[in-house]
Amino acid sequence: MTIADVARQAGVSIATVSRVLNTSGPVIPETQVRVRAAISQLGYSPQAAARNLASQCTHAIGLLLPVIGGDFFSLMLNGVEAEVNRSGYDLLIATFQPDRGPRIYSTPLGKHNTDGVIIFTDPLFDTTIHHFYEAQFPIVLLYQSAPEQLPIPSVTIENKDGSRKLIDHLIDVHGYRRIGFLRGPDRNEDSFWRERGYRESMELHGITINPQWIAEGAFTEDISYNAVMHWVKSGNLPEAIYAGSDEGAMGTYLALNQAGKRIPEDVAVVGFDDMSLARYLTPPLTTIKAPTEKVGRMAVRQLIRVIRTGSADPLSLLPTELVIRQSCGCK
Amino acid sequence: MTIADVARQAGVSIATVSRVLNTSGPVIPETQVRVRAAISQLGYSPQAAARNLASQCTHAIGLLLPVIGGDFFSLMLNGVEAEVNRSGYDLLIATFQPDRGPRIYSTPLGKHNTDGVIIFTDPLFDTTIHHFYEAQFPIVLLYQSAPEQLPIPSVTIENKDGSRKLIDHLIDVHGYRRIGFLRGPDRNEDSFWRERGYRESMELHGITINPQWIAEGAFTEDISYNAVMHWVKSGNLPEAIYAGSDEGAMGTYLALNQAGKRIPEDVAVVGFDDMSLARYLTPPLTTIKAPTEKVGRMAVRQLIRVIRTGSADPLSLLPTELVIRQSCGCK
DNA sequence: CTGAAAGCGCTTACAG
DNA sequence: CTGAAAGCGCTTACAG
Numbered sequence: 287m288t289i290a291d292v293a294r295q296a297g298v299s300i301a302t303v304s305r306v307l308n309t310s311g312p313v314i315p316e317t318q319v320r321v322r323a324a325i326s327q328l329g330y331s332p333q334a335a336a337r338n339l340a341s342q343c344t345h346a347i348g349l350l351l352p353v354i355g356g357d358f359f360s361l362m363l364n365g366v367e368a369e370v371n372r373s374g375y376d377l378l379i380a381t382f383q384p385d386r387g388p389r390i391y392s393t394p395l396g397k398h399n400t401d402g403v404i405i406f407t408d409p410l411f412d413t414t415i416h417h418f419y420e421a422q423f424p425i426v427l428l429y430q431s432a433p434e435q436l437p438i439p440s441v442t443i444e445n446k447d448g449s450r451k452l453i454d455h456l457i458d459v460h461g462y463r464r465i466g467f468l469r470g471p472d473r474n475e476d477s478f479w480r481e482r483g484y485r486e487s488m489e490l491h492g493i494t495i496n497p498q499w500i501a502e503g504a505f506t507e508d509i510s511y512n513a514v515m516h517w518v519k520s521g522n523l524p525e526a527i528y529a530g531s532d533e534g535a536m537g538t539y540l541a542l543n544q545a546g547k548r549i550p551e552d553v554a555v556v557g558f559d560d561m562s563l564a565r566y567l568t569p570p571l572t573t574i575k576a577p578t579e580k581v582g583r584m585a586v587r588q589l590i591r592v593i594r595t596g597s598a599d600p601l602s603l604l605p606t607e608l609v610i611r612q613s614c615g616c617k
Numbered sequence: 618m619t620i621a622d623v624a625r626q627a628g629v630s631i632a633t634v635s636r637v638l639n640t641s642g643p644v645i646p647e648t649q650v651r652v653r654a655a656i657s658q659l660g661y662s663p664q665a666a667a668r669n670l671a672s673q674c675t676h677a678i679g680l681l682l683p684v685i686g687g688d689f690f691s692l693m694l695n696g697v698e699a700e701v702n703r704s705g706y707d708l709l710i711a712t713f714q715p716d717r718g719p720r721i722y723s724t725p726l727g728k729h730n731t732d733g734v735i736i737f738t739d740p741l742f743d744t745t746i747h748h749f750y751e752a753q754f755p756i757v758l759l760y761q762s763a764p765e766q767l768p769i770p771s772v773t774i775e776n777k778d779g780s781r782k783l784i785d786h787l788i789d790v791h792g793y794r795r796i797g798f799l800r801g802p803d804r805n806e807d808s809f810w811r812e813r814g815y816r817e818s819m820e821l822h823g824i825t826i827n828p829q830w831i832a833e834g835a836f837t838e839d840i841s842y843n844a845v846m847h848w849v850k851s852g853n854l855p856e857a858i859y860a861g862s863d864e865g866a867m868g869t870y871l872a873l874n875q876a877g878k879r880i881p882e883d884v885a886v887v888g889f890d891d892m893s894l895a896r897y898l899t900p901p902l903t904t905i906k907a908p909t910e911k912v913g914r915m916a917v918r919q920l921i922r923v924i925r926t927g928s929a930d931p932l933s934l935l936p937t938e939l940v941i942r943q944s945c946g947c948k
Numbered sequence: 949c950t951g952a953a954a955g956c957g958c959t960t961a962c963a964g
Numbered sequence: 965c966t967g968a969a970a971g972c973g974c975t976t977a978c979a980g
Contacts (some may be wrong), residue, residue, distance in 0.1 A: 334730040335669035336973035355691030425681040667957035
């Protein structure tokens, strides 16, 4: 079942079939109708491999991921998939496996099977990014900026602005001043900007930040738990804790509960992400809603622009939103 | 940069390069070394489209999904990706869009771009399954059995056995007898077998099930909430509620909290899935841990068997595990 | 508006 | 063990 069968059935050449398939050339309506009829009669569907080989592009977009889970991930994938599909591309997915030995394909995703890839991995993997960039292979970065100022489009969220809203709320509405912050992993850009937002808000309110108020939470439950426990034991628990992420907030809840501290009466807690879990915590978590699905969609749009035109917006910064629940002291 | 460049560099024919690339024919070690050297010097990576066209297979596996989120989804995808990658295939992902108009490709995933697909959608989409089956296109079903006894491999979990463990525990350890069950969506096979397990356990313990104890929860928070609220208002709240799923348990918690009922003192609650959220609920949820990632891996293994040999295990039933926390009354 | 033909970059019998 | 050549199923100038 090939294009030749369709051509025969319709009584035209394969070139004409190809033209109606791709609307890539003039075909009089009458002929078009015959061709379409033949296609649906035969249930014909063009072979991707042959199209790709002949047209010299794969009609596919890659998504390079770390092994992760949760809503965050699903939302982003949903966004990517929807947009890729809408654009008529295929979506290829691979996780980054830095420890695999030498293979025929340097990466599971590359020029050989995709027209471009969206990269969402730790900044440690700069070599991959370089490799792609040097090969002039279209890429878009997620939640991180390009290494060494390379002109690679990047899509992320307004971390700093989100932090500002959070801390402004804690100070303006609730009057807290001793506010702790749990940092994310080293070199993580989300963490960098969230800390910036925290510092800016504090400074603008004339609060001098005590270095003791900043601790390492790594955006994980375990490490955040330890950090808060350390505050508890050393006796300088802040009035409010900005846990850096919702995961961090979970660890914070655990530690405070264990220390017999009530949230928000003894210590207020706020997070970042708005995982679906946030509203089920006791008390429900005040946090920042990140537009994760939109990030996915935007990344695809930017990548397709790069594929088609050679460039796109250097930085897409998607807005975040304050979600007030009860852990900050409201209600 | 093609196989011809490599051949020139190594001073051999392209056939020989192809042979070392695919280990598809005898090549003396000496020649192999020269070819490998040429490949890595040039940084050559074969073009998928050309390979696929020439070899008449795509080296890709498809995963057809509904638009969903959460850990469940991520875990399964992680499993699928790991196994696909390990097997040297590419992974193509698409979500099912039943309402799209007529297009050139009847499905985003099919013979044209994959060697086979894993289908994870509502049973409503039997037509797609039929379509693939009739085209002799390799498929494996996830969490559902084949329509009309078609010999299509299916991978799912031990729902019935999981339910049995849960209800046995409620009865044997805690002595509950009036146990409610929140059904999942109609035609959902997980729900079907979970209900079977519930009924079996009850019967084996000599408990006659009051029809009032069974309500529709749809595995969702909202509907489960309503169902439990209805029990509360009508005054026949069971002693324990098996919410059918963890999502259902969340709705159940909400309803009970709102009705001023304590968990587990007034009403015990158990779920199914062991979402990451389960341990953070107050009280932590007793539930069944489903081997979601393994389901993903197994599906890939079965699909590859079908692709290679034409058949695989008709049914893979992966074991589930009881996770005891406090919502059942333990501790 | 339509067709004949070259070419995309591989794989794979077939010879030797 | 190796090579020359046909062929995979499309797209795309080029003619007409």
